[in-house]
Amino acid sequence: MDYVLIWAGLMAFAVxxxxxxxxxxxxxxxxxxxxxxxxxxxxxxxxxxPFWDGNETWLVLGGGGLYATxxxxxxxxxxxxxxxxxLMLLALIFRGVAFEFRWRSRSExxxxxxxxxxxxxxxxxxxxxxxxxxxxxxxxxVADRAYAGGWWDWLTPFSLITGIAVVIGYxxxxxxxxxxKTEHRLQRLCRQAAFQLTLALGFMIAVVSVWMLFKQDPYxxxxxxxxxxxxxxxxPVITVVxxxxxxxxxxxxxxxxxxxxxxxxxxLSYFGLCISFYPQIVPPSxxxxxxxSPESSLKFLLVGSAILIPTILVYTGYSYWxxxxxxxxxxxxx
Amino acid sequence: MFELFDAVLAARLQxxxxxxxxxxxxxxxxxxxxxxxxxxxxWLKTGRxxxxxxxxxxxxxxxxxxxxxxxxxxxxxxxIGTNWSVFSDKTGPILGPLMGYEVLTAFFLEAGFLGVMxxxxxxxxxxxxxxxxxxxxxxxxxxxxxxxxxxxxMQTPAGFAINEAGQFIATDWWQVVxxxxxxxxxxxxxxxxFLTTAFLVxxxxxxxxxxxRSNSAAKLMFSMSMWMALLVAPIQIIAGDFxxxxxxxxxxxxxxxxxxxxxxxxxxxxxxxxxxDMEQKEVHAEIAVPKxxxxxxxxEVDGHIQGLDAFPEEDWPNVPMVxxxxxxxxxxxxxxxxxxxxxxxARFRGRLYEAVWxxxxxxxxxxxxxxxILAGWIxxxxxxxxxxxxxLLRTADAVSPxxxxxxxxxxxxxxxxxxxxxxAGIYYLLQLFKHKPSMNEKDIQRGQARRAAGxxxxxxxxxxxxxxxx
Numbered sequence: 001m002d003y004v005l006i007w008a009g010l011m012a013f014a015v016x017x018x019x020x021x022x023x024x025x026x027x028x029x030x031x032x033x034x035x036x037x038x039x040x041x042x043x044x045x046x047x048x049x050p051f052w053d054g055n056e057t058w059l060v061l062g063g064g065g066l067y068a069t070x071x072x073x074x075x076x077x078x079x080x081x082x083x084x085x086x087l088m089l090l091a092l093i094f095r096g097v098a099f100e101f102r103w104r105s106r107s108e109x110x111x112x113x114x115x116x117x118x119x120x121x122x123x124x125x126x127x128x129x130x131x132x133x134x135x136x137x138x139x140x141x142v143a144d145r146a147y148a149g150g151w152w153d154w155l156t157p158f159s160l161i162t163g164i165a166v167v168i169g170y171x172x173x174x175x176x177x178x179x180x181k182t183e184h185r186l187q188r189l190c191r192q193a194a195f196q197l198t199l200a201l202g203f204m205i206a207v208v209s210v211w212m213l214f215k216q217d218p219y220x221x222x223x224x225x226x227x228x229x230x231x232x233x234x235x236p237v238i239t240v241v242x243x244x245x246x247x248x249x250x251x252x253x254x255x256x257x258x259x260x261x262x263x264x265x266x267x268l269s270y271f272g273l274c275i276s277f278y279p280q281i282v283p284p285s286x287x288x289x290x291x292x293s294p295e296s297s298l299k300f301l302l303v304g305s306a307i308l309i310p311t312i313l314v315y316t317g318y319s320y321w322x323x324x325x326x327x328x329x330x331x332x333x334x
Numbered sequence: 335m336f337e338l339f340d341a342v343l344a345a346r347l348q349x350x351x352x353x354x355x356x357x358x359x360x361x362x363x364x365x366x367x368x369x370x371x372x373x374x375x376x377w378l379k380t381g382r383x384x385x386x387x388x389x390x391x392x393x394x395x396x397x398x399x400x401x402x403x404x405x406x407x408x409x410x411x412x413x414i415g416t417n418w419s420v421f422s423d424k425t426g427p428i429l430g431p432l433m434g435y436e437v438l439t440a441f442f443l444e445a446g447f448l449g450v451m452x453x454x455x456x457x458x459x460x461x462x463x464x465x466x467x468x469x470x471x472x473x474x475x476x477x478x479x480x481x482x483x484x485x486x487x488m489q490t491p492a493g494f495a496i497n498e499a500g501q502f503i504a505t506d507w508w509q510v511v512x513x514x515x516x517x518x519x520x521x522x523x524x525x526x527x528f529l530t531t532a533f534l535v536x537x538x539x540x541x542x543x544x545x546x547r548s549n550s551a552a553k554l555m556f557s558m559s560m561w562m563a564l565l566v567a568p569i570q571i572i573a574g575d576f577x578x579x580x581x582x583x584x585x586x587x588x589x590x591x592x593x594x595x596x597x598x599x600x601x602x603x604x605x606x607x608x609x610x611d612m613e614q615k616e617v618h619a620e621i622a623v624p625k626x627x628x629x630x631x632x633x634e635v636d637g638h639i640q641g642l643d644a645f646p647e648e649d650w651p652n653v654p655m656v657x658x659x660x661x662x663x664x665x666x667x668x669x670x671x672x673x674x675x676x677x678x679x680a681r682f683r684g685r686l687y688e689a690v691w692x693x694x695x696x697x698x699x700x701x702x703x704x705x706x707i708l709a710g711w712i713x714x715x716x717x718x719x720x721x722x723x724x725x726l727l728r729t730a731d732a733v734s735p736x737x738x739x740x741x742x743x744x745x746x747x748x749x750x751x752x753x754x755x756x757x758a759g760i761y762y763l764l765q766l767f768k769h770k771p772s773m774n775e776k777d778i779q780r781g782q783a784r785r786a787a788g789x790x791x792x793x794x795x796x797x798x799x800x801x802x803x804x
Contacts, residue, residue, distance in 0.1 A: 053448055054449070060411050061437045061442075071426020074419075074422050079734040083740070093409070096405035097755055100401045100759075146419065305434075308442075
């Protein structure tokens with residue numbers, strides 16, 4: 001059994017779980033300035049208050065899991081993305097404490113300040129994550145088991161574009177979550193926002209997908225060598241179909257379908273990324289096998305994970321089920 | 335300005351600063367989660383509403399502290415990669431799985447049930463709600479288990495080999511997790527978390543009892559915390575002594591620094607105070623009890639004690655820091671025992687709530703546990719320098735290949751943001767402490783607009799008042 005491959009799959013799953021789960025609660029913060037009524041703001045925040053901490057735990061699993069299973073990749077990527085990662089950590093502090101502090105502030109101006117921290121923190125975190133993704137895709141300079149570049153190498157037009165793409169994607173996830181969890185005025189606002197964001201995201205996916213092919217030779221070959229393009233050609237086709245269906249679902253008054261379709265759209269884009277990367281973990285030079293921990297470590301962690309990850313999914317699902325339904329339909333916070 | 339410290343020192347300062355802030359929150363989260371669990375259990379068992387009122391008082395405080403612990407904790411898990419990449423590469427195969435298990439067995443458990451614990455009291459039954467609290471409380475302790483296993487392995491590495499890439503790899507996972515110093519450190523730290531929380535509760539409740547001696551909720555909190563001081567503080571002294579003997583066995587140089595012993599000798603004195611001078615290799619202005627050092631450490635009057643002279647000078651830690659932080663921790667520990675005994679005497683005389691000077695002392699000592707934790711961690715962490723993995727990997731060899739300006743800039747950013755955000759957090763906590771525990775203590779409040787519309791508070795008040803009659 002190839003434990004390295006199993007762990008590469010599990011880490012890819014953890015990162016995807018993080019992107020979707022924290023994506024929608026970061027996205028809600030991005031929409032916050034456009035929500036005018038205090039009651040709607042309260043509902044938007046309350047719709048994620050019981051979950052955000054669990055959602056963010058996937059980020060810790062991503063970091064901790066990489067450290068455990070691919071320590072060399074962790075040791076190269078973290079210093080290479082020093083500036084965006086430090087900014088992300090600082091930004092996440094502001095948005096995380098806002099969940100509590102906003103309600104503790106006695107004055108109107110104090111609450112506005114934490115709301116602003118909530119939005120700007122989430123914006124910066126989303127942007128930094130997107131930039132980090134772009135910086136990884138475009139390649140990291142490695143020499144002698146260590147990062148060999150400077151501390152501003154991550155900053156390129158390409159990484160800025162991926163940053164913006166992730167911001168738009170998260171905002172769309174957030175809007176679709178609120179379509180599902182709220183009603184009336186706030187839901188209408190989110191439908192409008194989601195429609196425009198879908199168009200914007202479609203454009204960004206197209207730009208990043210094409211531009212990315214020119215960043216590394218292996219990406220281009222992966223997609224256009226015979227017979228790969230035969231197997232892979234459905235990926236862009238399904239993406240377009242899903243995008244069109246999403247627009248229709250938003251317009252037609254469906255409540256859960258837009259959220260699920262957006263997740264599917266994320267999944268396809270993410271799948272495309274993984275296909276391009278494989279088997280590299282730090283493009284262009286480090287493969288998953290080069291970066292992996294010895295088998296004793298991979299086995300030791302896998303034994304527990306095989307039981308724990310399904311258990312986590314069950315009780316996380318249970319927690320979502322406890323807080324099911326429209327957020328303002330019940331008096332749940334008193 | 336971004337060249338203030340060299341890259342190694344800036345990275346060390348950043349770790350020290352961020353972890354010193356962080357440790358306060360999980361320590362209190364552990365203690366408060368268990369306190370809340372006990373309160374909720376007592377409420378379910380006895381049906382007395384006062385327990386639920388006290389629960390509601392502390393749940394709001396817990397929510398803020400837990401939140402600050404989460405956001406400052408994420409910083410820690412990424413910082414080992416950003417600033418300590420060589421350490422990450424070398425220790426990942428052995429410490430990574432331990433941290434992975436911390437996430438899988440503790441963080442998810444806490445986070446998964448925290449939502450139900452904080453906001454679910456009207457959505458699930460009482461027993462299920464209690465179950466959520468139990469899961470959170472257990473999760474906080476499991477988290478402590480793994481992270482202290484990691485730290486202890488770095489102090490007393492065991493069960494490992496080194497591969498051709500220079501990485502530490504496990505040969506025996508049981509020995510890795512249950513390495514020689516782990517059981518002692520775990521017990522010592524869990525007791526510290528409970529005591530820190532007990533003294534915070536004591537300080538807050540004493541303040542309210544001093545203002546209003548008829549406040550039954552404040553009296554209950556004060557009484558409970560004084561029991562903790564009486565029972566747990568002496569156990570902590572004993573646990574600390576065992577931990578010290580364990581350190582003597584595995585890290586004798588650290589003990590020499592803690593005791594201020596520069597020379598190896600038989601029948602070493604116990605130096606109470608003084609100023610250790612690393613240049614002159616002596617303790618200035620020392621006040622010492624002859625022979626007592628040997629008696630405590632070896633249980634023999636003329637027992638042999640290794641001094642710092644038994645070790646190469648380039649391996650010495652910063653002696654004054656270790657020496658003084660240790661004394662601060664011990665002094666606070668004995669002060670806690672004193673408070674416990676005083677409370678027992680007052681209780682025995684039936685004057686616990688009238689003991690004004692005891693209550694004033696308790697208010698003064700509200701942050702004492704936090705200070706003791708910080709002092710204790712400075713002792714053990716500075717005491718194992720200049721190594722990050724004791725005897726095997728030097729701290730200076732473990733850092734990321736980053737330019738000094740990058741690390742200095744991020745250090746500055748962390749300092750500014752932490753003081754701003756956690757400063758505000760501590761201000762909000764103080765506001766909550768100031769708030770009197772009342773007859774109709776409300777649940778966590780979300781959404782002012784609805785509250786203004788007056789949907790539940792009146793009903794809630796009537797219900798609470800009715801239950802007060804039990």
